[in-house]
Amino acid sequence: MNITGRLTRNAEVRTLSNEKQVVNFSVAVNDGYKNRQGEWVEQTAYFDCAYWISANVARLLTKGTLVELTGRVSTRAWTGKDGEARAGLNFHTSQIKLHGGSNRAETVQATAQSENDGFTAEGTEDDLPF
Template identity: 75%
Template structure:
């Protein structure tokens, strides 16, 4: 699945107990359409994203950056401390394309054999 959206805040790197690192970030996608009455409806969807291939990409994932992501989406549901039901979308990211940087589109991609990073890190 591919999604295109803007980062809602700077990416964060978490180090797990097994020393593996994950880059966490959030992306907002926008969709607009006209309803039956002809009114334009704007809809924003938020995805909590995880990228496991290289933590170095986190420095490029800053608030407002336009990104195109390839990966798998999963839903999650939970009961909060307030007792209310919550839900969200997780996006397990395997490829990141950065747009609007003033130079050619940059890509970070995982391959079946290992990791291929086209970004300079």
């Protein structure tokens, strides 16, 4: 599955007890539709994302960056401290394409290289207004 949205916060790298690292970030995906009255209705879905392939990509994942993600979706449910039921969406990311940040005018594609646990970045000029 693919989703495209903007990061809502800077990515964070966590190191687990087995020394494995995971990059965690959140993405907002906007969508819209016309209701029966012909009015445009905007909807935003928030995904908590995890990327396990390379922690090096975290420095590129900053708040406001437009990203296209490939991976799979899962749901989670829990009871909040207030006793209310809560639910959320997780996105287990296998590929990340960066389409510039809020202050960048270039497209960057980060591709995981499993053999050296790194990534490569290719930049192309773009005439985006931001």
